[in-house]
Amino acid sequence: MSQFEPFLAYEASAGSGKTFNLVVRYLSLLFMGEAPSSITALTFTNKAANEMMQRVIETLKSLESRAELSEIARLSGLSETEILAQRERILLRFLRSDIHIATIDKFFGTILRKFALNAGIMPTYTAATSHHEQKFLERFLHEVEVSGEMESLVSLAQLSSKRLDDIFTLLAQLYAKHKEFEGIELPRVVLTFNPYEHAMSLARELSQLVLSKPLSDRARKTMEIEDYDALLTKTWLFKPSMEYWDFKKIYEPRMDELLESLQETVQMQMQSREADFFAGLFRLLGMYIKSRNAIMKQNQELTFDDITLMVHSLLRGKVQSEFLYFRLDSRMKHLLLDEFQDTSVIQFDILRPLIEEISAGKGINEGGSFFFVGDVKQSIYRFRGGVSALFYEVANHFDVQVRPLEVNYRSKACVVDFVNRVFSSKMNRYIPQGSPESKKGGFVEVAFSDEPLKTLHEHIEQLHKIGIASDEIAVLCVTNSDARKLQEYLEEHNLDVVSEATSKLIHQRSVKAVIEYLRYCYFRADIYRHNCAALLGVEIQKIQPVAITRLQEQVIDFIRNHRIGDKSAMMFIEQLNNYRDIEEVAFEIERLDANAPQSDLHGIRIMTVHKSKGLEFEHVLVLDRLGIPRSRGESIVYEYDGLRLSRLFYRIKGREELDNAYKTALDKEKVLEGEDQLNGLYVALTRAVQSLSIIAKPKSPLDLVEGKWGEPVFDSSNVQAPQPLEPLDYKAVSYGRQDEVATLVQNETFDYDAVQYGLALHYALEMMGEFQPDSIHGAIESARKRYGARIGVEKIDGMRTALEILMRDETFCTLTQGKCYKEKRFFYKGEMRIIDLLIQSDAGHWSVIDYKTGQEESFSHKAQVKMYMDAVRALLGGEVQGYLCYLNTESVRFVECL
Structure with missing residues (x-):
């Protein structure tokens, strides 16, 4: 009997098998007969999405030996024998289906691309982590100047004691939240008098009254008021009254009358200052949004915040939301959400109608389900808009059962027990975690130190002495500043480290050498020549510029010439596909946010707690904050009523003593800040697998005591030592629109222009809605935007001619009578493959077409198509035909592969 619950949530503590349960839920739906295309699983990181996709495939391949089997049987109501009998069919169906396992940002991006023109952008926009900061700032300042608001900007800077970059950062934060401001009434204060002058008049009168009495010198000093x-x-x-302390002896009621009037005036001044601040700030926010929209449309580049806010706007009027949700709903019956505690109000606002439709169980959603996992103890992204309260609010609203996962499968028992002791009495709803029998052992140490860097270095050396490799050690810090100080300290002691900065692709030695060389070739400045030579370890005479x-x-x-062909160099070659020419590389390469391959990174990992979330390390050292904790001191205090933003306050020192509403909001914020800090510590301590060391100050917020628990006896390392580099053997070839790194299976002479033209033509063919002449113009325009700068106008015109010839070709028109799948990706024999065009005829037969832009036939071309044909037979079954399509500006020729 099936134990499947349509509406269920798991509160998944660290290491408790969150991905395991997501995969079990997903596979249970497949074995219960649901189509993969009807299931949408959303995560927060690409890593998590890729991991889930891989786990689904690996679990199906080896299901008979995995723990998931019994859980799938329990949920689906099928016997294990019945499940194993269906496994091959389910795997084939999964591999050939339209899979919706993605990040929430990518999901919103999919929505936006469908309705991009309604939002005023092209569907071919590029998703980026950030806008070009300097260009954006210049555009914003131009907008401010043209609008005559430069004085407002200066006044706001003076009023809030902020620099321009601080104001720009604040505007970016407001931009991400500005949809929440709808319906919020900003404070307005109209005064008929000058509050500063009136307050000083009352203060002087009170001072004179008090000083006219016999007072101690210390009391007299407190009544001296200069400004x-x-x-x-x-x-x-x-104070509520002057009848206290030394003033008690000379008190008279008039003093309190003056004090009360003074307090009211100061409060009015603070409220007036708040109104001026928000009035100026929101005028600038309007110009910030206008500038950002202009930059977006000019560059056709959107950040994830832009995408989310555009989708939210579409749903609020530009596209009838019922129609949009109908389009989405037609393929979504089951929704699975990961890391739900990090969801923002805006993100949930977009998802809410979909969840409501599933919950209502009407139409196509009859028999639908909603499942989410998360852990409010790991909610550490409030500064990005994450609202942990959503977890229980949504569960209550949609009547979702919440169950805790109570076993930690990541950490050794000693680590788990320590975490339980630390947090059981400090966190609401904390449920102590258990450990399986296989996780006995582990080691925990807490050390107090006034020299934390020195103490941490000693702990690392102790780990090295007992055979622990640097690659197995991670140090977690509170701030980026602490991480940088630690990196400098360890490097001074000749230890290899991997930090956020050093892990970027552009910071790898081989890639830096290439970048410096390209800059030397472009700028012809000797500084770049010397940098390149130093990185390569050669004489500068060996670095010669070329065009x-x-x-x-x-x-x-x-x-090749300098034998620096590591994996980072290989990845960098692929990244160059995204740049039009050397000029764009010279000026824009610093914005490249890609990380280097993990296999190229060796050393002790240094990262902030926020960056460590979702990761695990064999041996973790947690470093207490190095400096004195600074007050967060954001200018704005946000007050929420449940999930709804109800009011904004301008933070002013001392205001809480006079303004009760402000005090209530500030108290709420302090509670949330305390929870943020506690959650961050929980995340840090639960990253460890075998050992955990905490280097703390004596006054720790966790009330820790020094000590050691367990024994430092560890499992053998699975980390492999770095292998010597092989000489670079790289050729850029094109199998259709394959911008990804591909396995080289044929020995072609590299022709950059031909490769770029081939990529552009394949892209144009993919962009054609239907294979009809009237689809050519839109496809060519899409290709022009992406590849025009690389291949030129002449090649673009030639591409148009080639497509016109193809659309008139009788063989092509006959073959494409059926359901067409463009750029069809699939796994076959452990590798990702891409078929240019796969067609299913009405009779159920399959045709494979592989486009070629050259005329020369080769055995490797036919072998490639035959491999595709074998894969289609194995994965889809049925009769399969394969064709090579040789296409140029003069003719089209089909070669059947038998």
Whole structure:
């Protein structure tokens, strides 16, 4: 009997098998007869999405020996024998289906591309992690100047004591939240008098009255008031009465009358200052949004915040939301959400109608389900808009059962027990975690130190002495500044480290050498020549400039000549596909956010706690904050009523003593800040697998005690030592629109121009809605935007001619009578493959077409198509035909592969 619950949530503590349960849920739906295309699983990181996809495939391949089998049987109501009997069919169906396992950002991107023109952008936009900061700032300042608001910007900077970059950062934060401001009434204060002057008049009158009495010298000193700023430093200003301390002996009621009037005036001044701040800030926010929209449309480049906000706007009017949700709903019956505690209000606002439709169980959603996992103890992204309260609010609203996962499968028992002791009494709803029998052992140490860097270095050396490799050690810090200090300290002691900065692709030695060489070729400045020579360890005479006209080809030659062909260099060659020419590389390469291959990174991992979330390390050292904790001190205090933003306050020192509403909001914020800190510590301590060391200050927020628990006896390492580099053997070839790194299976002469033209033509063919002449123009325009700068106008015109010839070809028109799948990706024999065009006829037969832009036939071309045919037979079954389509501006020729 099936134990499947349509509406269920798991509160998944660290290491408790979150991905395991997501995969079990997903596979149970497949074995219960649901189509893969009807299931949408959303995560927060590409790593998590890729891991889930891989786990689904691996679990199906080896299901008979995996723990998932019994759980799938329990949920689906099928016997294990019945499940194993269906496994091959389910795997084939999964591999040939349209799979919706993605990040929530990618899911929103899919929505936006469908309705991009309604949002005023082209569907071919590029998703980026950030906009070009300098260009954006220049555009914003131009907008401010043209609007005559430069004085407002200066006044706001003076009022809030902020620099321009601080204001720009604040505007970026407001931009991400500005959809929540709808319906919020900003404070307005109209005063008929000058509050500063009136407050000083009352203060002087009160001072004179008090000083006219016999007072001690210390009391007299407190009544000396030079100016308004000095007034705000007086403790007596915020007292309910002057009848206290030394003033008690000379008190008279008139003093309290003046004090009360003074307090009211100061409060009005603070409220007036708040109103001026928000009025100026929101005027600038309007110009910020206008500038950002202009940059987006100019560059056709959107960040994930842009995408989310555009989708939210579409749903609020530009596209009838019922129609949009109908389009999405037609293929979504089951929704699985990962890391739900990190969901923002805006993200949930977009998802809410979909969840409501599933919950209502109407139409196609009859028999639908909603499942989410998360852990409010790991909610550490409030500064990005994450609202942990959503977890229980949504569960209550949609009547979702919440069950805890109570076993930690990641950490050794000693680590788990320590975490339980630390947090059981400090976190609401904390459920102590258990450990399986296989996780006995482990080691925990807490050390107090006034020299934390020195103590941490000693702990690392102790790990090295007992045979622990640097690659197995991670150090977690509170701030980026602490991480940088630690990196400098360890490097001074000749230890290899991997930090956020050093893990970037552009910071790898081989890639830096290439970049410096390209800059030397472009700028012809000797500084770049010397940098390149130093990185390569050669004499500067060996670095000679050339005219870079074929970017990738010449970079490959440079890498070969200097024998620096590691995996980072290979990845960098692929990344160069995204740049039009050497000029764009010279000026834009610093924005490249790609990480280097993990196999090229060796050393002790250093990262902040926020960056460590979702990761695990064999041996973890947690470093207490190095400096004095600074108050977060954001200018704005956001007050929420449940999930709804109800009010904004401008943060002013001392205001809480006079304004009860502000005090309530500030108290709520302090509670949330405390929870953020506690959650961050929980995340840090639960990254460890075998050992955990905490280097703390004596006054720790966790009330820790020094000590050691367990024994430092560890399992053998699975980390492999770095292998010596092989010489670079790289050729850029094209199998259709395959911008990804592909396995080289044929020995073609590299021709950069031909490869780029082939990529452009394949892209145009993919962009055609239907294989009809009236689809050519839109496809060519899409290809022009992506490849025009690389191949030129002449090649674009030639591409149009080639497509017109193809659309008139009788063989092509006959073959494409059926359901067409363009750029069809699939796994076969452990590798990702891509078929240019796969067609299913009405009779159920399959045709494979592989486009070629040259005329020369080769055995490798036919072998490639035959491999595709074998894969289709194995995965889909049925009769399969294969064709090579040789296409140019003069003719089209089909060769059948038998």
